[in-house]
Each structure stands twice: as structure tokens, then as C-alpha cells.
Amino acid sequence: MAYRLIADSLCVEIERTEKARLTHEVTKVVRGWNGLQNKNTRVMVKVKNLHNTGDRKPKNYTSWKEFWKAKKGYWPNDCSAYDCNGPADVGAHVKKVDSYDNKWYIVPLCSGCNKRTDTFEVSESRLVPVNDND
Numbered sequence: 208m209a210y211r212l213i214a215d216s217l218c219v220e221i222e223r224t225e226k227a228r229l230t231h232e233v234t235k236v237v238r239g240w241n242g243l244q245n246k247n248t249r250v251m252v253k254v255k256n257l258h259n260t261g262d263r264k265p266k267n268y269t270s271w272k273e274f275w276k277a278k279k280g281y282w283p284n285d286c287s288a289y290d291c292n293g294p295a296d297v298g299a300h301v302k303k304v305d306s307y308d309n310k311w312y313i314v315p316l317c318s319g320c321n322k323r324t325d326t327f328e329v330s331e332s333r334l335v336p337v338n339d340n341d
């Protein structure tokens with residue numbers, strides 16, 4: 208009888224933890240899917256990394272990541288490069304390619320994409336312009 212009780216309570220416990228784990232997994236998948244959808248449906252723009260910007264620091268923030276976060280009110284999980292699934296690590300300096308717009312922008316990129324020298328696409332809504340007084 209005692210064994211039966213132990214077995215029953217073990218089953219309940221396994222069921223509970225398994226349910227919690229699955230709920231967590233499903234939430235992760237749904238979040239990832241939503242993020243991907245957003246990335247794919249937004250207007251894309253071609254950009255290039257601006258190098259030699261390491262000395263330029265934002266006036267009122269500790270980093271360009273903090274600058275971007277303050278302007279947008281959030282920080283994305285994913286790198287903004289369309290062809291990349293890496294995590295958003297840094298607020299990178301970029302410039303639009305094939306455009307009369309010569310402004311500098313900050314965009315969340317993974318550390319790998321921050322080193323890219325090619326042209327890549329990001330969603331326009333992820334660009335935060337940098338002004339002379341920032």
C-alpha cells in the first residue's frame with residue numbers, strides 16, 4: 208500500500224514537472240516564431256558596418272546598447288541581420304547602402320555580425336539614428 212502511494216505521488220510529481228517543462232518549451236517556440244514573423248514582415252534595408260567608431264561613446268549612456276534600449280524601450284533577443292539567427296549582443300554603428308541618407312544608425316547585432324564587412328539586410332524599424340549631440 209505504501210509503495211502504491213509513493214508511486215502515485217511520484218507520477219503526480221513527474222506529470223507536474225513535465226507539464227511545466229513542456230509549457231516552457233512551447234512558450235519559447237511561440238516567442239521565436241513571433242520574432243521571426245516580425246523580422247520577415249518588416250521593411251528591410253541594406254546596411255554596412257561603420258568601422259573605426261570605437262572611440263565614439265554616447266553622451267548620456269554607458270554604451271550604444273543602452274542608448275538603443277532607452278530610445279526603443281526594449282532590447283531584442285535576435286540579431287537584426289536578416290540572414291543571421293545569433294543573439295543581439297551589441298549596439299552596432301551602421302550606415303545605409305544605396306541611399307542618399309548618410310546618417311549613422313545604431314542597430315542590435317550579434318558580435319559576429321558586428322565584424323562583418325559585407326552588405327547585409329536589417330529591418331528598418333531596428334535602426335535608431337545617431338545625431339551629433341548624442
Ligand SMILES: [Zn+2]
Nearest residue numbers: 286291317320
Ligand atoms: Zn548576427
